[in-house]
Amino acid sequence: MSTITFTLNNSQVTVDAPPMTRLLDLLREHLHLTGTKEGCGEGECGSCSVLLNGELVNSCLVPTLQVQGATVTTIEGLGEHTHLHPIQQCFLEEGGAQCGICTPGMILATHHLLEKHPAPTLDEIREGLSGNLCRCTGYMRIFEAVQQTAKLAEAGK
């Protein structure tokens, strides 16, 4: 067992867990944050995506000990009921979520993408989201949602 302290969605948490516990399981099973999903457990699908120190990572591949002292953002830290994050709002409006299982990861990947490229080209979007598999949408509505978010941000400046 290791005791690990880190910042999760803006608050500090301390947990005891075996150090090789996957961050994914720590979030879902120890901390009951189930917005982060498991699609494969092998780094392929991206549905377990979270932001670790601001960088997009697959939480199924991060041993818990390695988040000691770090900052972690999950989908639960992005928006809330009365106040959707603009990315969430655009996914909702453009049809970016169908079955919704890839959606939390996809939204965090979008968040990371827009941080790096506030006005991404289509190719940047295609590459930036290519680690997040979606079986429902064929990605087209997701691209629209990303572009729409970027447009709104640009207009809001």
Place this chain on the structure above:
Amino acid sequence: MAAKESIVGSPALRYEGEAKVLGYAKYIDDLHFPQMIHGATVRSKFPRGRITAIRYGEGIPWDEFTIVTWKDIPGENTIVHLLKDHPCLVQEIVNHPEEPIVLLAHPDKALLRKAVDAVTIEYEPLPAVFTIEESEAPDAPVIWNSEAGDSPNVFKTYLMEKGHVEDVWATADYIIEGEYSTGAQEQFYIENNGVIAEYSEQGVTVWGSMQCPYYLHHALQLAFGLPEQKCRVIQVETGGAFGGKEDYPSVIGCHAALLAMKSGRPVKMVYDRMEDMAATTKRHPSRTRHRTAVSKDGKLLGGEIEFAIDGGAYVTLSPVVLSRGTIHAAGPYNWPHLRIRAKAVATNCPPHGAFRGFGAPQSIFGLERHMDLIAKTVGITPEELRRRNFLQPGGTTATGQLIKDPIDLNGMLTRALEESGYHAKRAEFAKTNPTSPIKRGIGFATFMHGAGFTGSGERRLNSLVAIEVDDEGKPEILVSSTEFGQGTNTILCQVAAQTLHISYKDVRIAQPDTDRVPNSGPTVASRTAMIVGKLVEDASHNLLTCMRASGLLEETYTPEQFCHAALAYKQQHGELRATARYQAPDDIFWDDDKYHGDAYPAYAWAVYVAEVAVDTRTYMAEVKNFWALQEVGKVLNPVLAKGQVEGGVAQGIGYAIYEKCVWKDGVMANNQMTNYIMPTSADLPPIHVLFEEVPSIHGPFGAKGIGELPMDGPAPAILNAIEEATGVRFNHCPLLPEDIFDKLANPTLISADSSQLQPAVAGPVFSGTTP
């Protein structure tokens, strides 16, 4: 009257969308019940054999485990689908790899995993077959034999005939033969199969990721020998299904319930990706053989089609998949004479099951590739060939169904080819290809897809829906139709809101729970929008009639007045509820024995165009651009409808050139996401979705089915384009670079078929194959 703007046809926001984008939506693995433990499955590691012993290895505290074998099944040892050949747990004979033999449950998931690995199954091997060819070989071992089947190793056959095809061969200018095949395809929903089961005096309850709560409900009744009212099934948020959660939840649902019964605790069973891929259903592999009589001017005179699918080890849904594949094998063309023989054979692979399109993508692949071969042989363009043979209003389909809707396939083809710049591109590619290592091509497929259950299926389903007003005066739709991404919740609420003249956000839809919702049929077969949607419309009308009859609601009213009237009604009568039951249209007839008549109440029609590039250095084909034009009746929600088409096209592109199940003696060898290749966002081309709307009388506000259609067209359109690009015929999908290489680098492997003949000399080539 309020709500003047049309709700139907508007991009109403996804009903459960907010919960999904926030990450609040609870899928099965997100749920936790007090006292809950975990279940797992011990499976066969061999394709076929007789079990001689089950050994529970050292080092595991077995006394802490709940262990279930077939002996613990209180009812019948079967997962009922159409027949009862499929055992819930193996009793003696294993018929496929990954077949469930023992179930284990324990509170500690990690220990459970070790326990599964510690069980060994000893067995005497029995001979096995793994492909259609092996199954039908004259000396094949008999691996499946049942009175209910049509012959040893054959689950089901159909014979569909129109006219007298024997008579056409003698007079045909050309007789053109071709054989086409398709591989298995994994549904690849991102959420694996999973359920939670609970058992008590009151009966058995299963929550799960699924499409058809009443299928599992039925399966539980048999496996537990319990009456209907003691079985309860609740669908929770489902992370994709595509057919993969049509029949399989009956298996995992019964398993978890058995563990719950024996342990006395709630049991969660959620597969991981490797188990889900290896053990659950996939699209049926298929083989289609065509023999077609054609006149000099490119008219189809008649044809014989032999369609075979590999059903895997048990019947499951194969007869129904075969049926849809059979009917769609003739395409949107006029066949004066046609005979289709179809069969579903048994192999020792895990049972193949439902997957979007349900047999149609397989037979349409064969037909649309064959149409291009015919065009080439006759010496006309693929476009011209289709134009000369399209079904027209007033014509009859291969099942003898009169086309009553004013469809205009010629017009659709013209539009799709114009939108895609087809003619200009063909000319351009013909010029640039000879000197470029990248060969480009453009091709298309024209097809149709029937909405609803086949033939008398809807009559048998006898679906029922209800609408009930809740304590806030809001109508709640009660249906067993499930949401798993396609938009069921949203479109049904749109239909109800529009019919009731209230606002979309004032309509609710109940969680599918067999204790609460009536059986509105399974969520399959492109039937929800059209059939269930229509019933929701009817039930809404019935609700209004009832309110008006009570004098509480005027002819015209505002949403507030509706709400007041509804609450007043409830106060007076205790509840306000209306229902609607399916009534077969009286002009629809179907003969199940002759396979003749009105196969579906309505069809969606489509022309899909694919532009490809094949790199002759890497032999990789890539789809560069895609146009999907379809006539689907009224589009209920443009954003959702586009999403359905784009998603289906993406799966179709995967089917065509990426997604291969690698089999080794019935075992899926590439059962990891890293080895089963589905397209990423970096692999898909722009997908241009175009609709035409010819309202159908059978659906709400004129809607028809849309869910499966987009899966049918991409594969043949893409392979047609690849032939245009390379000049080489490929007749199997998925078509991987290795396959392209095999032929491009070895011209001797390019099989001699009628397309290799000069049109002028391509007279009747009758090879004498009798289907």
Place this chain on the structure above:
Amino acid sequence: MRSDVRDYTLTAPGSLDAVLSALAANPRLTPIAGGTELMVALGVGRLGRHELISLDGLKELRFIEERPETLILGAGATFTDIRRNAAIAREFPLLAQTASWTGSIANQNRGTLGGNIANASPAADNPPALLAYDASIELVSATGRRTLPYDEFHLGYKKTVLQPGELIYAIHLPRRFAQHRQYVRKVGTRNAQAIAKIALAATALIDEAMVREIRLAGASLIDRPVRLHATEALLLGKAITPELRTQAAAVLASEIKPIDDIRSTAKYRIAVACNLLDEFLLSL
């Protein structure tokens, strides 16, 4: 999740020296950096090493340093670090390119160059570029350091010269490829997140139409990341003619031994390797 995490230990001593002493004291310890290989193995129940020590966050390993003659990449540099580095983009575009191919963005944010090399998969994306740039590899242990040509690092299938207790410290790239023609192409199963079915990286210095210097390296051509010495030898000092290209393909085909596996076939791999080589030679 097919492993029991309670069966594993992981420590993070926090400095390179502390890690090296721990490794020296306990030969059963296995380093874990970004975890993008080892955590996959854990997930599928195939992680045989049970005692792990974390290299994540070690500043001593995560650096990219520009010296006048060489560019030094710490083993802990992630693919994202490599992609963002201006000097690499300018002088070692093949490496910038292969880093951008190494799995998804999430994977690149975690995966390290050292992990890619140490994992020693024949399909790994970055080693061919390093080989084409004539890289050296610097190893470190509690007892000291050694540097050797990277070409000598891989010994066989998943076998390297790394000794127990030894870590990859850095990769040294000589900064003298500005004039070279450079080529890299990966043939994967799809455009993103694909394991290479075959890849070829190449650098060549052409002077008066003659090949003055050439390095060819590939992935999935043999049991390890490999330099194609025989093919290089054939081409060196010659002018590229159609005949030479044909000969080069023949030598290449005899020099490599790809396999049939669930991803591809040997004959496809040979043919495509020859095609890629030809594409490069045609560009010279």
